[in-house]
Structure formats: structure tokens, C-alpha cells
Amino acid sequence: MATIPTTCIFCGAKPLSREHIWAKWLGRYIPKVYGRTKHAVTLGQFNRSVQPGRFHGSSHGNSAKLKVVCHPCNNGWMSRLQMRAKPWLAALAVGNWSDLETDAQEALAAWVTMFTMVIEFADPPTSIISSYERREFMRTQSALPGWKIWIGRYDLGDRGVFNHLSALIAEGPLYSEAAHHPNTQTTGFSIGKTVFQVFSTRSRHVEEDVGFALRYGLQTIWPARRTIRPPTTLHTFATFMEMSNDFANRASGDAPLTAVPLDLSRPGRPAA
């Protein structure tokens, strides 16, 4: 189980630098108060309980910060990776859709991977991404094998969304219930008029992306296979949550899923 990091989650260096989660130019697409942000945690299989996220309360939206990376990473390769995705992100944030070629999908998927790896540390106890995966990501600056990333359209009004869930996929009879830490995560979030949904696991489960994309009117951007047309479905907050909770609902059987706001501004503070 991960704890609050004391060294850079990517390169292991010190000191950590307190950085904005959202780049300044992206901040304008993130509501100032991200108070309707949803955060829920669930453990599937053995333990069917659904727990609120560790952090909740009022959120600081586009000014939220996390102290999990070092200054050289943040201002070096992470910044360059962000610049690579920026032309497409900026267009998608305002709903300016066009066909996306594989290089666009790869740039966006890499950025989404970086965001997912950082934001996971808003709630260390439910983080599941391995340090090996983070090192591989830093080395290749590409989304990772086995990860699935989808893109969709979103009709937000003033309502941004964020939904992180972690779940356990049991690995057969040798699996010890004593170590029932989650091994799978899904993260969904909006950037203006676009939503991204991410799936990754440390288990051997293979999530099938084509059916998921069809079911929810999304397009798969990772793995990037071919040029994609704009997604068909315009998601609302309700349909986004249904889509974003899909995997966890399957993992946790019929357990109801409750969601509470995530306070990105106060990492390390347990839920009251």
C-alpha cells in the first residue's frame, strides 16, 4: 500500500516540489471550484464493501496542488510531454472535434497516463500503479502496454467531473485474502467538453476496450490503432458516472457505489 510520497514518484529524487495539478493554460477549462468532483473507492471480489475516498470536502478545482514530483521532472520531460499534447487538448477542451490520427492519440494517451499517475496520489491508500510502471512511463513517455484509455464528448455546463476507483481482481485459489489491497484502477475526468476514461491493472485481467467504447459512445485512444472519428455520444454528468463506474460495479458485484467529493487541495488528510 502506497503512502504519501517523500521522493519523486517518477525518478526518486528529492526534494519534492508542490505543483499545480492543472497547467495554467488548462486551468481555464477546469471549474474554479471543483466541488462536484466525485471520488469513490471500492474493493471488488472478497471484500464487497464500497468506501468513500480518503479525502473529501470542498475542493479547490483548478488551483489544486500535489507534492509528488521533483522540480526537474515537472519542468523537464513532464512539461515537454504536456506541450506535445497541448494542441489537441486545447481544441478538445472547447469541443472542437476532428478526426484524430494515431500520433494525436498517442500524445493524448501519454498525457492522460501522466495525469492518472500523479492524481492517484491524492489518495495514496487506494493507489495501485507500480513504481515499475512509472519508471517505464518516464523512460518511454508513452502510455503503457495493457492500459486502456478512451475519449468521449461531454456536455458539462459548469460541472467538471473526476472519478477514481480502485478494485481488487482476485487471481485464483492461491490468492491470499489477507493481502486484499486493490490491484486495479479506473480514472475518469473531464477537460472542458471532453472526458477521458482510463483502466489499468496489476492483475492478469484483460479489459476489452472495443465493446466498452461501443457501449458508451466513446473512442479508444490507447492502444492507438488507426485514425478515429469523433465519439458519437454527448455525455452528461449522469451518463458519465454510469460509464465511469461500470468496471467497479462489475468488480464489486451488486454492491451499490457511493461517491463523495474529493478534496484535491488537502492530500494526506483522512476522511472525517
Ligand SMILES: [Zn+2]
Ligand atoms: Zn523527478
